[in-house]
Amino acid sequence: DxxxxxxxxxxxxxxxxxxxxxxxxxxxxxxxxxxxxxxxxxxxxxxxxxxxxxxxxxxxxxxxxxxxxxxxxxxxxxxxxxGAERIGGWLAEVVGLLEGGVLEPLPVASWDVRRAREAFRHVSQARHVGKVVLTVPRVLDAGGTVLVTGGTGTLGGLVARHLVSVHGVRHLVLASRRGSAAEGVAELVVELEKSGAVVTVAACDAADRDQLAATLAAIPAEHPLTAVIHVAGVSDDGALDTLTAEQVERVLRPKVDAAVNLDELTAGADLAAFVLYSSASGVVGTPGQGNYAAANAFLDGLAERRRARGLAGQSLAWGLWEQESTLTAHLGDSDRARMERTGVRALTSEEGLGLFDAALATDEALLVPLHLDLGTLRTRAASDGELPPLFRGLVRAAGRRTVAGEADTSGAEALRRRLDAAGEPERRRLIVELVRQQAAAVLALPEAAQVEIERPFREAGFDSLTGVELRNKLGAATGVRLSPTAVFDHPTPAALTEHLLEHLAPDGGAQAVPRLLTELNRLEQTLKSLDVDATAHTEVTLRLRTLLSQWDTKAAPAADDSAEDLRSATDEELFGFLDDELETP
Missing domain, CATH: 3.40.50.720 (NAD(P)-binding Rossmann-like Domain)
Structure with a gap:
């Protein structure tokens, strides 16, 4: 054939x-x-x-x-x-035509030799135009200069020491907004110089294009720029719908604006590395860090874009580092405990620098260096199922087994059953205890009793991040969909309890009737729009009759003949009844 x-x-x-x-x-x-x-x-x-x-x-x-x-x-x-002589003549003539603009060179796509298999597959499928070139990865040149933005901070200092002691870098430019005025800089420079490095500390805001251009221009020609490590950044957390323009600008400027300037001003340099310190918040998503996640997601995209242009580019979406920095100085023990409960543990300096080296040896535009606790992730998945999509393939949560015929009474369903069977005082006590227990867990308090029901959440130590975590925990425990700012819209455990009770146990069922009728109206519209086969029609009809029978049993008023009529109604009569009785106002 x-x-x-x-x-x-x-x-x-x-x-x-x-x-x-x-x-x-x-x-x-x-x-x-x-x-x-x-x-x-x-x-x-x-x-x-x-x-x-x-x-x-x-x-x-x-x-x-x-x-x-x-x-x-x-x-x-x-x-x-x-023969070599004739071939050389041809090549010389072609070069002359290229230089004269008569011919245009073919496009060149470069592939790291570590991706040779992909490159050859690309060529074998005839997907290329022009030339495909394999490149050998470069090492950091001892004679070149490495620029570290945020170089006077905690992580910048760690990177600088590591570049000198492990990678043999001998010329460093440490740039930060405070420059030599930053705390601990003098000691850092002395340490690096004792190790044989020549260090320049520049008071440079990399987000200011003119300042950055001047800093780059000052690098001596005999020691040209060979690598950029962009560590600088700040955080200013807040729930997404509470973020102000100032908070967004404050976070994006040192990350995004500085990265764009670095990209554009070094585009003509032959760099061995262009490393962007990003954050896992842009990949996994972190509650209360919408601005920070956006800034770091931009860095991840910029690294990909540089690679597509044939330039060095790599974004490292770091998890939390154990060593305190300006980004994490505000975190207390409860904050760190909260992060560990998510299944992500802090990286030690040794682990982080080891991952930095592993990343440099890997030809990938985006890597996510994280210290994952799979046991915690597995427990978390089994308890509430709320894992970031990125982690769901790493662990398998064992479902709760039930005896045949036994209903699963765990979680939100069990809570609703307890509330239905309880009187008003008991309902309130159950929800108050739930709120206090979950709040104590978020704040890493040993006892729920330490959460005072009339004390505002903010005074107790809640911020945007912990507020969203409490909202998520209460949502999973109750099945109630709460707004991201619910903890601060209802600022005390007592107020939040009343808000939950409005959804879970309306007084005497009076408040439930409007919601029930609304749901029935939606059901009516759905039934009208459905076009199903006979099997599905029968299944739906049987379910509706079962619900109606349960409702008749529950109803307190004396039954009249209409109830019996409904029980004996045909399919057409039943749907006709729904059309007549459940008209949307």
């Missing part, structure tokens, strides 16, 4: 060219095809001519070609036969 298809295509190929030339065919053919296409190409020389075989997969015998195709001169061409 494949041979037949190839033969048909070759005949079509020949006929199209002969038609386009009024049957005259060609005078010269440069061939790189094989099989049936070679024969079809030879038929395009009906008046004789030259057939130059450029390929190596299907070389023919010149004598046979001359006998079968009168006037055709066949030659298999091998470039090397021209």
């Amino acid at each position: 494949e041979a037949h298809i190839a033969s048909s295509r070759s005949l079509e190929f020949r006929e199209r060219f002969l038609t386009a030339t009024d049957g005259r065919g060609m005078d010269v053919i440069l061939n790189a095809l094989s099989g049936e296409f070679v024969d079809a190409s030879l038929d395009l020389l009906p008046r004789g001519g030259r057939f130059i075989e450029m390929g190596r997969t299907d070389i023919r015998d010149p004598g046979t070609i001359a006998a079968d195709h009168e006037g055709v001169e066949y030659r298999a061409f091998d470039l090397i036969e021209a």
Whole structure:
């Protein structure tokens, strides 16, 4: 079948060219095809001519070609036969044409040699235009200069020491807004210089293009810029719908604006590394850090964009580091405990620097260095199922097994049953205890009793992040969909309890009736829009009759004949009743 298809295509190929030339065919053919296409190409020389075989997969015998195709001169061409001198002359002429603008060079796509398999697959599928080049990864040159933004901070200092002690870097520019006035800089410089490095501390706001350009221009030509490590950044957390323009600008400026300036001002430099310190918040998502997540997601995209342009670029979406920095100085023990409960543990300096080295040795634009506690993730998935999508494939949560015929009374369903069976005082006590227990867990308090029901959440130590965590925990425990700012909209445990009770146990069921009618109206619209087969129609009808029977049993007023009529109604009569009685106001 494949041979037949190839033969048909070759005949079509020949006929199209002969038609386009009024049957005259060609005078010269440069061939790189094989099989049936070679024969079809030879038929395009009906008046004789030259057939130059450029390929190596299907070389023919010149004598046979001359006998079968009168006037055709066949030659298999091998470039090397021209000799080095002649080939050099051709290349010199081509270079001259390129320099004169007569010819334009073909586009070049570069692939790291560590991705050679992908590069060859790309070529084999004919997806490339121009040249595909394999490049050898560069190491940090001891004679070059490495720029570290945020270089006077905690993480910047760790990176600087590591570059000197492990990578042999001898020329560093540590840039930060405070420069030499930053705390601990003098000691850092002395330490680095004792290790043999020449260190320049620059008071430079990388988000200011002119300041950054001046800092780069000051790098001596004999020690050109060979790497950029962008560590600078700040955080200013807040729930998404409470963020102000100032908070967004404060976070994006040192991350995004500085990264754009670094990208544009170093585009012409031959860099061995362009590393952006990003955050896992942009990949996994962290409650209360919408602005910070957006800034870091931009860095991740910028690294990809640089790679697409053939430039060095790598974004490291770090998790929390154990060593305190300006970004994490505000975190207390409860904050760190909260993060560990998510299944992400803090990285030690040794772990972080080891991951930095591993990243430099990996040809990936985006990496996420995290210390994951799979046991905690597994427990978390089993308890409330709320795992970031990125983590769901890492662990498998065992579902709770139930005995045949036994209902699963765990979680929100069990709570609702307890509330239905309880009186008003008991309902309030249950919800108050739930709120206090979950608040104590978020704040890492040993006892729920330490959470005072009339004390505002903010005074107790809640911020945007912990407020969202409490909201998530209460939502999972109750099944109530709370707003991200629910903890601060209802600022005390007592107020939040009343808010939950409004959803979970309305007084005497009076408040439930409007909500029930609303749901029935929605059901009515759904039923009207459905176009189902007979099987599905029967299933829905049986379910509706079951619900109606349960409602009749629950109803306190004396039954009248209509109830019996409904129980004996046909399908058409039942749906007619829904149309008549549940009209949307």
